Amino acid sequence: MARYSIAVDVSRCDGCGSCWIACKDEYCLNDHLPTSVQTPMMGQTWLTLKEIEQGENWKIKMDYIPVMCQHCENPKCAEGAPEGAVYKREDGIVIIDPVKAKGCKDLVDKCPYGVIYWNEQAQVAQKCTMCAHMLDNGEKTTRCVESCPTQAIFFGDLDDPNSPISKFIAERGGSDQFGPYRPEEGTKPRILYKELPQVFAAGEVLLADKKNDCCEGAKVVIKNVATGETRETATDFFGDFEFKFLTKGAEYEITCSYEGYKPQSVRMVLDRAKDLGQVVLEKA
Ligand code: SF4
Numbered sequence: 001m002a003r004y005s006i007a008v009d010v011s012r013c014d015g016c017g018s019c020w021i022a023c024k025d026e027y028c029l030n031d032h033l034p035t036s037v038q039t040p041m042m043g044q045t046w047l048t049l050k051e052i053e054q055g056e057n058w059k060i061k062m063d064y065i066p067v068m069c070q071h072c073e074n075p076k077c078a079e080g081a082p083e084g085a086v087y088k089r090e091d092g093i094v095i096i097d098p099v100k101a102k103g104c105k106d107l108v109d110k111c112p113y114g115v116i117y118w119n120e121q122a123q124v125a126q127k128c129t130m131c132a133h134m135l136d137n138g139e140k141t142t143r144c145v146e147s148c149p150t151q152a153i154f155f156g157d158l159d160d161p162n163s164p165i166s167k168f169i170a171e172r173g174g175s176d177q178f179g180p181y182r183p184e185e186g187t188k189p190r191i192l193y194k195e196l197p198q199v200f201a202a203g204e205v206l207l208a209d210k211k212n213d214c215c216e217g218a219k220v221v222i223k224n225v226a227t228g229e230t231r232e233t234a235t236d237f238f239g240d241f242e243f244k245f246l247t248k249g250a251e252y253e254i255t256c257s258y259e260g261y262k263p264q265s266v267r268m269v270l271d272r273a274k275d276l277g278q279v280v281l282e283k284a
């Protein structure tokens with residue numbers, strides 16, 4: 001039996017919305033029994049793009065995270081639901097049965113990810129089915145995945161090394177590089193994400209004796225004060241540097257150096273993404 005999953009490379013998503021429009025097109029006013037009944041014209045997007053804006057001054061980043069039902073190994077939506085109302089298929093897809101779950105409005109509040117919607121007309125709670133009706137008809141992928149122009153999301157069987165999702169994950173450094181959205185929920189989601197946004201630190205290095213010219217090629221080292229872990233980078237043509245995927249709340253020391261100039265260090269607690277601004281190096 002296949003082990004279906006969807007993997008997302010967040011760094012490739014530009015927030016175009018093609019995925020959720022395709023999803024809407026597939027389910028709006030279309031019945032796909034036994035896995036879903038038609039969704040209303042307004043008010044339901046089974047896939048939403050969470051917008052995460054971080055940074056300050058000139059160092060601003062925008063990330064988009066496609067979030068749909070996470071098809072959890074431990075689905076909270078199934079807890080306490082009537083017999084057969086919510087079930088997990090052998091391939092891992094979690095389905096809300098549109099007949100057996102009729103009237104179960106409380107399902108909407110059970111999902112910690114907020115991806116279940118109430119259909120007032122049909123009196124049923126609804127969510128992403130991982131396009132189960134298409135897969136059951138022999139299709140090889142889902143509507144959202146086939147519509148993505150940047151190839152940020154892939155679908156397939158995790159147990160088949162030749163499936164698109166397995167190749168996608170292997171090309172991006174393997175399964176260690178992917179993890180769940182909001183792991184703290186403990187639901188063991190089947191949807192996997194790479195490069196979920198974390199806090200970053202950025203800045204710009206200038207040389208004082210060169211009328212504050214941008215300093216390309218300065219060495220910049222960041223150290224996690226608690227763990228001692230260090231990372232190194234060099235400033236670009238504009239004197240800019242950036243460290244991504246840092247730990248929120250941790251204290252860091254950043255040291256900028258350039259041959260012939262006095263190094264400068266700054267310490268800070270990263271309670272959010274930060275722009276250090278201009279670091280001006282004086283002649284040694
Ligand atoms: S993401 Fe929510 S709706 Fe989907 S299986 Fe998990 S708990 Fe259920």
Ligand code: SF4
Pocket residue numbers: 022023024026046047068127128129130131142143144145
């Ligand atoms: S897998 Fe299908 S149902 Fe789920 S979000 Fe994508 S298009 Fe919608």
